[in-house]
Amino acid sequence: MPPEPSAGTTIQCPQCGGESPLPAGRELVRCPFCSATLFVDRSAVVSHYSLPTLLDRDEATAALRRWMAGNETVKGLDRESQVENIEPLTFPMWLFRAHTDAGKVVFVEPAAPTPIPQVADLEVPAGKLEPFHDPEASVRPIEPTIPLETAKGWVQQRGVHRVTETALVEVPFWHFRYKYDGRSYRALVEGSTGTVLAAVYPEKAESPYVLIAVLGLVLFGLEGLAISNPVLKLLAYAVTAIPLTLIAYWVARKV
Structure with missing residues (x-):
């Protein structure tokens, strides 16, 4: 922990431990022993980089x-x-x-x-x-x-x-x-x-991606209900995913 400034007029360098006078009203001090640059806070003397x-x-x-x-x-x-x-x-x-x-x-x-x-x-x-x-x-x-x-x-x-x-x-x-x-x-x-x-900047519009996600959920859900064969169901999912991916890619290029 950095040493706290003393109640008098000296401070201790956290780098070399040397004590030196604290100029009145100064926050930036250079240690006369090791030349370290120090910052004097209300509660401590710390290194300044x-x-x-x-x-x-x-x-x-x-x-x-x-x-x-x-x-x-x-x-x-x-x-x-x-x-x-x-x-x-x-x-x-x-x-x-x-x-x-x-x-x-x-x-x-x-x-x-x-x-x-x-x-x-x-x-x-x-x-x-x-x-x-x-x-x-x-x-x-x-x-x-x-x-x-x-x-x-x-x-x-x-x-x-x-x-x-x-x-x-x-x-x-x-x-x-x-x-x-x-x-x-x-x-x-x-x-x-x-x-x-940056906190505020022109962001990509999210609504097209939300619509694509909703469309995908609806299509996959309907296919899951309509097809009972697991192999055919996976094939239908794969076929549906292709146009959805192409649409998402097109939106990413345009938005």
């Missing part, structure tokens, strides 16, 4: 377009949408290493509110962590506003109580705003892996 930004603006845009062309989005979204704005930013995440019955695990919790819930499910590859460094002037940093104790409580609600290490990680994102069919949407592209996160 960054994930490297491996995707530039064009690569992040390409990742977004690939996601738009996927199976979850409406057909043609990658070609017909217009990107209105691209903004680089960093988002803070609390990282917890813990021991469970399954072994050593890593949990992450958001350190700031986010309108895209999938951020809370983001996987942070611990092997890629780097000591925190100030982002470029063009990058907007999201400040951590969710206290460590609150995030720790979320982890404990999962049944995890043996937290061995805590850290604050700055995750790079490309924030996209795009327009499709007269409506505006937004998405995040994680700048280290290219993972796309």
Whole structure:
């Protein structure tokens, strides 16, 4: 567990154990002994890391377009949408290493509110962590506003109580705003892996697939009632499945 800040003016580095003065009003501190970057929360002093930004603006845009062309989005979204704005930013995440019955695990919790819930499910590859460094002037940093104790409580609600290490990680994102069919949407592209996160986006229509499923159930049900011979019944099922599959494929290409 990270050591709590003392009641005086010194803090203890969780990396090397060295004690150093805590400048008044400072949340970011560099250890004078091991040069580790530290974040001073209300309840503890923790290591401060960054994930490297491996995707530039064009690569992040390409990742977004690939996601738009996927199976979850409406057909043609990658070609017909217009990107209105691209903004680089960093988002803070609390990282917890813990021991469970399954072994050593890593949990992450958001350190700031986010309108895209999938951020809370983001996987942070611990092997890629780097000591925190100030982002470029063009990058907007999201400040951590969710206290460590609150995030720790979320982890404990999962049944995890043996937290061995805590850290604050700055995750790079490309924030996209795009327009499709007269409506505006937004998405995040994680700048280290290219993972796309979006809460609201133009989805494929579900009604055609529901109709196909209902039609299949009706046909299979009628065949099951009308045919008593098991071999003929299986043959009828196979014959019926062929046009249903072709219809589903056609719908997938058109919707």
